[in-house]
Structure formats: structure tokens, C-alpha cells
Amino acid sequence: MSLAVARTFPDPVADRAQVHELQSRIRQMQATKLDARRLETHPALAALLPGGALKAGAAYTVHGSTTLLMAMLAGPSAAGAWCGVVGMPDFGAEAAGRFGIDLERLVLVPHPGPQWLTVTAAMADVLGVIAVAPPERPKSGDVARLTARLRQREATLVVAGDWPQAEAALSVVRSGWDGLGAGAGYLSSRRVTVEAAPRGGAGPRRRAELWLPAVDETFRASAPTRLEAVS
Numbered sequence: 001m002s003l004a005v006a007r008t009f010p011d012p013v014a015d016r017a018q019v020h021e022l023q024s025r026i027r028q029m030q031a032t033k034l035d036a037r038r039l040e041t042h043p044a045l046a047a048l049l050p051g052g053a054l055k056a057g058a059a060y061t062v063h064g065s066t067t068l069l070m071a072m073l074a075g076p077s078a079a080g081a082w083c084g085v086v087g088m089p090d091f092g093a094e095a096a097g098r099f100g101i102d103l104e105r106l107v108l109v110p111h112p113g114p115q116w117l118t119v120t121a122a123m124a125d126v127l128g129v130i131a132v133a134p135p136e137r138p139k140s141g142d143v144a145r146l147t148a149r150l151r152q153r154e155a156t157l158v159v160a161g162d163w164p165q166a167e168a169a170l171s172v173v174r175s176g177w178d179g180l181g182a183g184a185g186y187l188s189s190r191r192v193t194v195e196a197a198p199r200g201g202a203g204p205r206r207r208a209e210l211w212l213p214a215v216d217e218t219f220r221a222s223a224p225t226r227l228e229a230v231s
Contacts, residue, residue, distance in 0.1 A: 037154045039128065041075035042100075044210050044219045048196040050168055054129070057151035061159045064172035066091065067099070067212050068194065069131055071219045072158050072170070074100040081128035082107070087116045088133045088160065099219065121146055124155040133160040140164070169197045173207070191222055 037056030046052040054060065054076060062069045066088070073083045073096070082105045085091050089110035097103045107127065112119040117138060123130045124146070138146075143164050150157055159166070174193035192212045197205045209222040 039076040039081060039156055040079050042071050042219055043075075044208075044212075044221050045071060045075070045170075045194075048168075048170060048194060048206055048208055050198060054156050055167055056154035056156060058167040059147070059150065059157040059159060059163050059165065061161065061163050061166045061169040062171075063161065063169065065175075065192070065212065066160070067095075067190075068170060068172055068192075069158060069160055070096055070099050070101060071212065073129055073131060074219065076129045076156070077101045077105060081105070082126070084109070084123040084127045084130045086120050086123065086130065086132040087112050087135060088131065091131075117142055117146065120157070121149050124149050124153050124157070127155060129156045129158065131158040131160065134163075137162075165199070167199050171195050171197075172212075 038051065039054040039056065041049060041052075041054050049060075054072075060072065062072060073085075077083050078100055083101065084107040086109045091108065091110070093103055093106070093108065096106065107123065109119050109123075116132065116135060120130055120132050146157070147165065149155075157163070171194065172192050173195045175190060176192075177190050190212050191209065193207055193209050194212075195205055195207045211218070211220050211222050
């Protein structure tokens with residue numbers, strides 16, 4: 001008597017469908033996790049940022065203004081986040097305090113030397129927002145490792161200068177001071193135009209006119225608020 005042995009062969013089509021379903025579920029879970037951790041930014045900058053807030057685990061770049069970088073930190077700091085500043089010896093704590101950054105929750109490492117990347121990664125383990133001025137272009141492998149650390153710890157990076165894979169790049173494209181009269185007076189306020197480019201430079205850019213700072217040393221949109229798409 002012969003016995004028939006049945007073997008189950010995998011269905012390639014069904015396997016691919018299950019893999020795609022699993023990948024989709026993982027992406028949804030990751031997106032939900034990151035979206036749930038949004039850091040409220042300063043109201044003057046909200047309209048310039050994707051989603052109107054800073055995203056946990058993401059990096060942003062700032063060009064042309066330490067004051068603009070302070071404004072990026074001011075919102076999360078006011079909301080209770082701990083902030084760190086790496087490699088910026090000219091970052092003035094007194095000015096930061098006037099602009100709304102809580103100095104009791106601010107960590108400064110002005111001279112990290114060649115260990116700046118290691119210091120930044122260590123801060124990502126314990127702080128919510130880290131600002132850094134890289135003295136050199138980092139290697140792609142170092143960027144990938146720091147990006148993974150940011151996502152894992154849900155920390156946000158604000159870079160003074162260029163950085164690969166930034167969520168958005170903010171730049172001061174026009175600036176002017178008020179306060180001087182006919183050859184005399186004091187500089188009292190600074191009106192700037194800030195341009196925001198989306199991730200990868202793809203898509204329209206947005207611009208806003210801000211007081212950075214206003215005469216009362218606060219950040220706010222200049223009246224009237226104006227946003228425009230820049231091709």
C-alpha cells in the first residue's frame with residue numbers, strides 16, 4: 001500500500017501581500033509614535049514649519065541668525081523641554097533668557113572640540129532639543145547613527161548650518177533694524193524675512209516677516225502677517 005505525503009508549498013503572492021501589510025503597519029506605528037511627540041514651537045515660527053510644530057526625532061537647519069536659532073528653542077523651552085547648545089561659544093545665555101528660554105533647563109557646551117558629535121549624541125539621550133554648530137561636515141555614517149539616536153530618544157536637532165535629511169531649512173533672507181533717527185538713537189528692533197524650505201528642497205518654499213526681536217525683546221510676526229509661496 002502506498003502512502004501519499006502532502007507537502008505545503010508557500011504561496012509567493014500571499015507571502016508578498018503579508019510582507020506589504022506588515023511593512024504598512026510598521027510605518028503607521030512609527031508615524032503615530034513620532035506624530036504623538038510634537039514639540040510646540042514659537043507662534044511666530046509655527047506657520048513656517050511642516051505641521052506647525054517641531055517633530056520629535058527630526059533635524060532642522062537654521063542659516064544666518066543665532067537669534068532665529070534661539071527662537072527655535074524658545075517654544076519647546078517654554079513648554080518644559082530641556083535644551084542643549086553644542087559648539088556655540090557666542091550663544092549668549094542672558095539674551096536667551098530675555099527671549100524666553102528657561103536657563104534652568106539649558107545645558108551649554110561651548111567648546112566640545114573634535115568630540116562635538118559624541119557630545120551631541122549623548123545629549124540626545126537626556127534632552128528634548130539640541131542645537132549644534134558643526135565645525136566640519138559629518139560623515140554619512142555618523143549622520144545615520146545620530147539620526148537613529150534622535151528617533152529612538154525622540155529628541156529634536158537644530159543645526160546652525162547645513163545638515164543632510166533636515167525636515168526643514170530656515171534662513172534669514174532679508175534683515176533691517178529700526179530705532180535710529182536722523183543719525184542718532186538706539187537699535188531697538190529687527191525686522192527679518194525668514195524663508196523655509198521643505199525636506200530635500202522639493203516643493204514650494206514659504207516666507208514670513210517677523211520681529212526678531214521686537215522693541216520689547218520678544219519674537220512675533222510683524223503686522224500684518226504675510227506668508228507667500230516661493231517657487
